[in-house]
Amino acid sequence: MKQIFSSRNLVMPEVNIGQALIPKNSRVIWNHNGTAPGIWIEKDDKIFIAMPGVPYEMKAMFDNEIIPDLKKKFAEKNNSVLLQKTLLTTGIGESSLSERLGDLNDLLGDSKLAFLPSSWGVRLRINAEAKNEKDAEEKISRIEGMIRAKAEDYIYGINEEKLEETVVKILKERNRTLSVAESCTGGRISSTIVSVAGSSKFYMGGICAYSNLEKIKILNIKKDTIEKFGAVSEKTATEMAKGVRKLMQTDYAISTTGIAGPTGGSEEKPVGLVWIGFASEEKSFALSFLFGNLREINIQRSSYRALEILRRELLNIKIKF
Amino acid sequence: MKQIFSSRNLVMPEVNIGQALIPKNSRVIWNHNGTAPGIWIEKDDKIFIAMPGVPYEMKAMFDNEIIPDLKKKFAEKNNSVLLQKTLLTTGIGESSLSERLGDLNDLLGDSKLAFLPSSWGVRLRINAEAKNEKDAEEKISRIEGMIRAKAEDYIYGINEEKLEETVVKILKERNRTLSVAESCTGGRISSTIVSVAGSSKFYMGGICAYSNLEKIKILNIKKDTIEKFGAVSEKTATEMAKGVRKLMQTDYAISTTGIAGPTGGSEEKPVGLVWIGFASEEKSFALSFLFGNLREINIQRSSYRALEILRRELLNIKIKF
Numbered sequence: 001m002k003q004i005f006s007s008r009n010l011v012m013p014e015v016n017i018g019q020a021l022i023p024k025n026s027r028v029i030w031n032h033n034g035t036a037p038g039i040w041i042e043k044d045d046k047i048f049i050a051m052p053g054v055p056y057e058m059k060a061m062f063d064n065e066i067i068p069d070l071k072k073k074f075a076e077k078n079n080s081v082l083l084q085k086t087l088l089t090t091g092i093g094e095s096s097l098s099e100r101l102g103d104l105n106d107l108l109g110d111s112k113l114a115f116l117p118s119s120w121g122v123r124l125r126i127n128a129e130a131k132n133e134k135d136a137e138e139k140i141s142r143i144e145g146m147i148r149a150k151a152e153d154y155i156y157g158i159n160e161e162k163l164e165e166t167v168v169k170i171l172k173e174r175n176r177t178l179s180v181a182e183s184c185t186g187g188r189i190s191s192t193i194v195s196v197a198g199s200s201k202f203y204m205g206g207i208c209a210y211s212n213l214e215k216i217k218i219l220n221i222k223k224d225t226i227e228k229f230g231a232v233s234e235k236t237a238t239e240m241a242k243g244v245r246k247l248m249q250t251d252y253a254i255s256t257t258g259i260a261g262p263t264g265g266s267e268e269k270p271v272g273l274v275w276i277g278f279a280s281e282e283k284s285f286a287l288s289f290l291f292g293n294l295r296e297i298n299i300q301r302s303s304y305r306a307l308e309i310l311r312r313e314l315l316n317i318k319i320k321f
Numbered sequence: 322m323k324q325i326f327s328s329r330n331l332v333m334p335e336v337n338i339g340q341a342l343i344p345k346n347s348r349v350i351w352n353h354n355g356t357a358p359g360i361w362i363e364k365d366d367k368i369f370i371a372m373p374g375v376p377y378e379m380k381a382m383f384d385n386e387i388i389p390d391l392k393k394k395f396a397e398k399n400n401s402v403l404l405q406k407t408l409l410t411t412g413i414g415e416s417s418l419s420e421r422l423g424d425l426n427d428l429l430g431d432s433k434l435a436f437l438p439s440s441w442g443v444r445l446r447i448n449a450e451a452k453n454e455k456d457a458e459e460k461i462s463r464i465e466g467m468i469r470a471k472a473e474d475y476i477y478g479i480n481e482e483k484l485e486e487t488v489v490k491i492l493k494e495r496n497r498t499l500s501v502a503e504s505c506t507g508g509r510i511s512s513t514i515v516s517v518a519g520s521s522k523f524y525m526g527g528i529c530a531y532s533n534l535e536k537i538k539i540l541n542i543k544k545d546t547i548e549k550f551g552a553v554s555e556k557t558a559t560e561m562a563k564g565v566r567k568l569m570q571t572d573y574a575i576s577t578t579g580i581a582g583p584t585g586g587s588e589e590k591p592v593g594l595v596w597i598g599f600a601s602e603e604k605s606f607a608l609s610f611l612f613g614n615l616r617e618i619n620i621q622r623s624s625y626r627a628l629e630i631l632r633r634e635l636l637n638i639k640i641k642f
């Protein structure tokens with residue numbers, strides 16, 4: 001008899017789970033990331049699902065065990081198929097994107113397009129319904145084609161993809177390496193890239209140079225540069241990217257220096273001002289952005305923008321921010 | 322007439338919001354992080370609240386505008402006060418903590434204690450109800466005192482506090498500086514600390530040394546050490562902490578080196594094995610942990626454990642993991 005251990009180390013023999021402890025018309029939902037299982041109960045054409053409360057255990061169960069079974073169940077019952085595809089954009093605002101796409105009503109027909117803005121970009125979610133999967137796919141494909149024709153350069157991925165995954169994928173395809181020098185983002189870009197499994201082959205490492213001393217010493221930035229232009233400047237951002245690229249011997253490098261807030265701003269350099277630098281063998285430059293007042297949002301947006309600058313450089317995309 | 326701009330740049334004169342467009346018994350909920358306002362409607366002793374969908378705008382409105390008003394409203398209606406306080410622990414499992422606290426039923430009376438485990442620690446949430454605030458506070462204070470008497474060393478904060486905030490607070494109080502050398506956590510510790518406003522005065526910076534080459538070159542680790550013991554070893558973790566402390570000239574340093582997964586493990590050094598190093602003027606050491614199979618969870622747990630090691634060293638807490 002196999003033994004199942006609950007989260008509080010109570011031992012429950014499997015036979016009880018299968019027969020005695022759970023009601024009829026029910027089954028165990030297995031938890032592959034923990035010890036407490038879930039339960040799926042059906043009654044009067046309704047489904048009741050209970051899962052453990054630890055978020056990452058629950059989420060994995062929901063995605064891997066419950067969603068596929070629910071899909072199968074409802075596809076059997078209904079005569080129509082509902083498909084969804086999301087195109088992920090970044091570096092363009094909701095209203096600019098909407099203007100760029102123009103009036104889509106004729107194109108959409110009975111399908112739907114939702115604009116879903118967040119602090120790092122706008123997701124375009126297409127919903128299409130048809131009698132079978134092939135027809136629904138065709139509807140989505142037609143709408144996607146039209147959107148891509150008008151905004152391809154802003155689209156970095158689809159559905160649940162992440163910008164950092166896109167960037168790591170491109171580096172991998174081309175066998176190129178990356179390093180990062182972060183001031184105001186403080187390691188956020190580095191940790192975002194490292195969250196992608198397999199990134200260690202292409203991401204060589206990062207420097208979080210929070211003080212001017214380290215910028216000068218570790219990244220080999222001229223003392224003159226910081227004194228003349230300031231730590232938050234085009235010149236410092238560019239030199240940071242060049243410095244870390246040389247130090248880590250990588251093909252590409254990105255850098256950030258800015259005022260994340262809530263304090264530290266001035267009239268000339270307000271909270272939210274960020275310079276993002278880029279360096280490759282061929283060129284180096286820095287771009288400035290003004291993101292706003294919230295520290296967390298500034299760090300998040302700066303990190304995304306740096307990854308997007310890298311993506312556009314890697315793909316030789318020429319559009320401006 | 323003041324103008325209010327919605328998220329799609331539609332102009333709505335304020336007079337309409339106040340009089341014509343929103344129903345009776347309603348008021349505007351202001352959005353200080355965006356342009357779309359929310360609405361608070363009361364009807365038949367019920368409250369309906371609508372807010373914009375951008376998560377950080379909605380969350381700020383909820384915390385700052387809605388919760389305080391709801392509290393006020395219900396305190397007026399009810400004769401009893403319900404208070405809540407959460408004690409935050411880390412570095413001890415739910416069952417060990419439960420054993421340590423023993424049987425609490427007599428102590429609790431009509432109050433409630435919930436164990437809320439997550440991947441970085443267990444929160445202990447105390448709920449107490451009484452006729453007035455003073456009595457409810459006394460109930461909570463008595464329970465808190467008993468818990469602290471048995472588990473004080475594991476408690477790093479209360480309510481919504483974060484471990485990184487606790488650590489930055491201690492560094493600030495003592496005017497001490499910190500640096501970080503990260504391999505498997507890839508910048509997560511650095512970005513976690515930097516997320517605390519004001520951390521830049523005490524956090525000097527970090528090195529994300531993802532390849533052995535950088536460990537040797539930037540952190541000045543002996544080639545011998547890595548060749549003899551491996552990059553994931555007690556010796557390398559200790560030398561990383563010592564190296565970054567010297568490079569950044571800080572009072573304290575922490576380091577991580579491990580196998581985050583999903584691949585890269587061996588029988589001797591499996592996925593989830595992490596060495597965490599610490600260095601101060603007086604001492605240096607490294608501790609090993611085995612966290613499991615999930616990359617994201619490994620990175621998260623390693624980061625929290627490193628901060629907890631630092632907290633215990635700063636406060637001279639002698640308990641073991």
